[in-house]
Amino acid sequence: MHVAVLGPAGFGGSHLVQELLTRHEYDVVGISRHPDKIGKHDRYTPHALGITSASIAELIDAFKSVDVVINAFNPPYGPSVYKTFVETMRRIVIAAKYSNLQYFLTIGGTGSLYLENPTNPHETAADSRPFWLAYRRATADSEAATYHMEERIGFGSPMAQGMRDYRIARQASLSNPGSLSEADRKLIDETERAVMEGPDPIPDIPIAARASYMFFDGNTTFPWSFVSPPAKYIPGPRTGKYEVHIDRVPLAPESERTQGSENEFDGRLLGISVADLAVAIVDEVEKREKVGKHWSAVAELPGENEQHPSYARLS
Incomplete structure (x- = not known):
């Protein structure tokens, strides 16, 4: 199977490429401005394309030789990052829709996941x-x-x-x-x-990632899956074990709340290492159990307070 990864040399994309190649049955195409930064491998093909500036036609052309696309694109921070994120996602989604893909998976953000709030069921x-x-x-x-x-x-x-x-x-x-x-x-x-x-407590990137989910929600024109990492999405080891949550923010029970804290979420935020989220995503490429769904995954975070390399590198 041929799988393209948008943003193969980035934080999430590099681990996705590594996980795909580890499983041996995948040939991987890395699509970004500098896809060769991740290294070389017999089953890895770099496809140089500036994602934020690519036209829909160029993206369709990049997708034509693959079966599955995993979108780990993340624009650099800057004053126009919201516009850049949403407009780039719009073009990527249109390209996916008009390509002959078996599956399209995209990585969003925690901000789009819903909270368990009976009085406001639409609160993210x-x-x-x-x-x-x-x-x-x-x-x-x-x-x-x-x-x-x-x-x-x-x-x-x-x-x-x-x-x-x-x-x-x-x-x-x-x-x-x-x-x-x-x-x-x-x-x-x-x-x-x-x-x-304050008037603007949340940066533009998580807001833009949440807005991009609207391109997918209820869309039946192509097979997609939207995975939002949990709050604590960090560098860390691969355990291969995780738990899936659909649509909702993964939280520990109220009993785990930080003692004496006035904040109902303190001590309850769960997480996953970038390596284990890559495992969950590649598992979904194989099983296709969450087509048309918005989901997250959590895992144990051993060594959470250590500095881990953020980017995987191919040998």
């Missing part, structure tokens, strides 16, 4: 400020998650530096709250107040 993770605050705290509490976000956003950028500073201050508050400096206390308060009360 990206609608909930308490959820987003718990997400920010959980990211800060994990060195692997913080490192990944710095790498993804760009080391040294103001946003990445803000995440690192918040982690340092939060770790100080958890380890020795009695001696927390005034500067660290102020940093924590300002960061968390911006999430809970």
Whole structure:
């Protein structure tokens, strides 16, 4: 079977390529501006194409020799990232629709998953400020998650530096709250107040990923599957074990809530390593049990606070 991966040298795409090649029955085409960055393999073919600038005709041409496309595309951060993400996804979806594909799978984001809220059944993770605050705290509490976000956003950028500073201050508050400096206390308060009360608490990327789900929801014109990683999607080892959730944010029971926290989501966010999500996605390529569904997967996260390489490399 021939499988194309959009974004093969990126965080998720590199592990997808590695997982596909490990199983031996797949020939993989990597489609991006620099698909050879991941390395060389007898069953890996790089197809150089700038995804954000590619026309629908160019994408259809890139898809014509494959059976399955897995979309791990993620645009670089910038002031126009929302427009870039949504417009690129629009062209990719049209190309998938008019290609003779057996299956199209795309990776979205946690923000599009629904919360268990009886009073507001349409509330997603990206609608909930308490959820987003718990997400920010959980990211800060994990060195692997913080490192990944710095790498993804760009080391040294103001946003990445803000995440690192918040982690340092939060770790100080958890380890020795009695001696927390005034500067660290102020940093924590300002960061968390911006999430809970500020005008724009959620970055454009998760909002754009959520909007892109509308291209798929209810669409019966081609076989698709939309997988949204859980809140804690981080570098980590491959265990090969995971649990699938349909449409909903995976959460630990209320009993796991952080003791004394005012936030109903603190301590309850689940996750998966990038390697194990690749396992779940390639399993779905084989089994095709979630065609036309929006889903997530979670797994144990051993060594969560260690720095793990974010990108897989071929030998």
